[in-house]
Amino acid sequence: MSTPPARGGVVLLAVLLSTLTFPLAITGASVALPAVGAELGGGPTALQWVVNSYNACFAAFLVCAGSVADSVGRRRVYAAGVLLFCAAGLLCLFARDVAVLNLFRAVGGVGAAAAVAGGGAMLAATFEGSARARAFGLLGTVLGAGTAFGPAVAGLLVDTLGWRAAFAAPAVVAGLALALVPLMPAARGTGRPVDRPGAVLFTSALAVLIAALVEGPARGLPVVLAGLAVSALLLAAFVLVERRSPEPLVDVALLGNRRFVAYALAAAVFMAVLVPLLVYLPSYLIAVVGLGAAQAGLWLLMLTGPTLFLPALGAELAARLPHTAVVAGALVLCGAGSAGLLVLGPDATPWTLLLPFLLIGVGVGLTNGTVDGMAMGVVGVERTGVAAGVFNATRIIVETVALACAGAVLAALTGGRLEGEGFTEAFHVVALALAGVAALAAAGVLVLGGRGEKEPEKSPLS
Template sequence: MNRRVLVPAAVLLSSLSFPLTITGASVALPGLTDELHASPTAAQWVVTGYNLCFAAFLAFGGSLADVLGRRRLYATGVSLFLLGSALCAVAGDVGLLVAARLLAGVGAAVATATGQSLLASVFDGAARARVFGALGTVLGVGVAFGPTASGFLVDVAGWRAVFWVPAALAGLALLLCPALPGGRGVRRRVDWAGGALFTVGLGAVIWVFVHAPDPGPDLPVALVVAVSCAVGFVRVERRAVGPVFDLALLGDRAFLGYSLVAAAMMALLVPLLVYLPSYFIEVAGVEPTRAGLWMLALTVPSVLLPGLGAAVAKRSPRLVATGSVLVASAGVVGLVTIGPDHVPWVPLLLTGIGVGLTTGVVDGLALSGVPADRAGTAAGLFNTARLAAETVALAAVGSALTALGSGFTDALRVVVVVAGCAGFAVALGAHALLRTGR
């Protein structure tokens, strides 16, 4: 086979496994919590740890790929993800499971960044647009149908199966790696200081959120570390020759506005993807397969609606960006009607519609006004901002559900109202930025 077949085959296989392991963990959470006797805090790290490492290492992985070579680093990332997922599947205690999730998150981040670079190096023009469209479709399908597939796996083979399947997909991708184009790395400086400060700082922020319901003497230390890393990161990035992030891009009001929209969408969606299946299983008392089917109301619009969102964006990009956040936020607030005997179908659909209209669309809008020689840097900053917001929101929601302690239903109702109102505020802020932007 030639590389125009092998490269997309490997990258699409690995890319499908990454969202599956996010949604799979959410459906597996009740079962693994019971079997491994995991505390609420430990259970949060099972979910949040993967997202944390994915967000922290995504841009850094792209920088390393340019220096060390794409094929080598892609194979390394897939191998780490495979090892981490396999360890998750055999873990006998929650400590090993959390460590394995961290390892899998690092591998997924590195493989994602280098996989996209491999695609860009092999394809150009219309072919590149088609292959990246296929990548977006695969990612969307993984998120949309992941809860349903994971629910079926849990019912049939137990919670460990949701980690074996992504490991198997990664294994297939790894078999194709020797046939991928090599390419030597280029000599340039790696912003080790910036990457380390960002990773440690984000980890400290997540630590604060996860441990806030049961604060100990380490919580003030984590706060100091987070603030110190933030200050240090800004200073280092301003002076670095080849920074991990070009912070000057944040001066582009349109880029910042669209980044806020993307971040808000993930912050609204991902906590629901993680905690709603647990609610349906634990409180509504349904089997995991049915819980996964119910989640389709939230996830399927992300597969069906991006084309409509793109069409609307051609006429009014600001309308589709801020209007979608308002729709999704209204849907999240509407989830206050949830109960053991009531599935709020309309709010779930509204939230899914808001997310679906912007999936992939705001990415293009954010990058449309960025000079071509800064597009890669801008894409790294945009994606990392979105993933970081998603990870912080996930940790904050998990901590709020634990801290409220008034029963899952009442706590979830409080969380969705607060999250929805925050979404409304972000929509207003993004509207102001976009109105005075490009």
């Protein structure tokens, strides 16, 4: 049964509004970190958790949220997630301690997970064919807008209203999306039981992994190794449970779909390159180059601007060229731009950073939203909730692990002092590592997605 056009428009508008908030919640936190540390105190590790607590909970609950959305209804899960995200963001206004702020951020990450899983599944179920491609193209444009203007907007908010405004602003936007929920078409869930043991094991494995990476530089190598071992054991237990479960949390058939895996891998690596830069570049530009928060945000428009303007072009390229070629080429651009950040130094200017920033932004912008539509187009509609959860979870998990690893490397190489020459050298190491990851991902996409790909005009996006 098709959704009436008016209701479909409401679904699209609400999902786009809520989607706008998620990059704002990340970029706003990154720009606000110096001001948070100045007012609330806390060491480098505690401040890392301001970003990582949100990302870790976002990643850990995405797969579970997708399964719940299929079971109890996508609109219900979406509404609950937006409400939780909105409430957590507003509560950040009252935080007087870094630990309390991190708790609210973690709750916001859980809400974001539910909203993303429910919203993505609603879009995939509401639209078909070229309409689905346009819907996900708009999704990419909105993600690009949040990513592009997030640092600049957050910088202005921090300089004019204080750092708390950077956390509250996304909550206000989410409130607008929440007001549209009663106008959305209701759809019953499948009643499929949720794999609770699998959800607990998966969430615990990821939480322990992120905690080990974030806390490791301060607590020492034994803590890191112990955390990695516990995480590996929990992950092994998760795999055993999933194999025996009649209703597994992760649809194993999705992992056997080479094209789905290729697109999920690509989407993950794009964010694994972009997000650590968005989080730690503001601190570098403020502490080493000497910029203000608003000015640092404006400089980052060179990096994020292309993510706003290029998704439509990426969709057109995907309609005319092999999808894997477009995605792999975009990954190569990201890798080249990341390697180009070796020019970063105390005397950096917008002109010296323009080329590497643009290369990364163009690579991400050409695939924002488009790669989501590619992935959703190769799975059945009845499994879009789980597919959206797995896809987005892969993206946010890899992004979160990359962010935690980047923070760990910076903290280890600088002794926790993110300033001066040590910060510059450590940042160069991180940039080269991200370039290598992008290159490996490009090769992986060509291997996994290159076989049996349909011609563009016959693909789900054409």
